[in-house]
Amino acid sequence: MEVQFDPDIEARLADRAARQCLSPDEAVRDVVTRYFQEEDRFVEAVQRGEAALARGESLTHDQVGDRLRRFLEP
Numbered sequence: 138m139e140v141q142f143d144p145d146i147e148a149r150l151a152d153r154a155a156r157q158c159l160s161p162d163e164a165v166r167d168v169v170t171r172y173f174q175e176e177d178r179f180v181e182a183v184q185r186g187e188a189a190l191a192r193g194e195s196l197t198h199d200q201v202g203d204r205l206r207r208f209l210e211p
Contacts, residue, residue: 140165 142150147161154164189195196204
């Protein structure tokens with residue numbers, strides 16, 4: 138498979154790869170692998186949320202606000 142990048146993206150990729158002691162091909166494989174891992178985690182989280190809703194487990198608007206405030210408190 139071949140992928141064409143705009144010159145500015147290609148330059149950034151080459152620079153990033155060099156700083157990580159990787160070839161540009163290795164850097165692209167790493168980025169794509171991490172993208173799919175994160176995408177899989179996101180889909181799993183959505184599915185868990187949908188399953189919780191199907192079981193009737195949900196929070197009110199106020200409960201969400203309370204949790205966010207507690208989370209953001211120093």
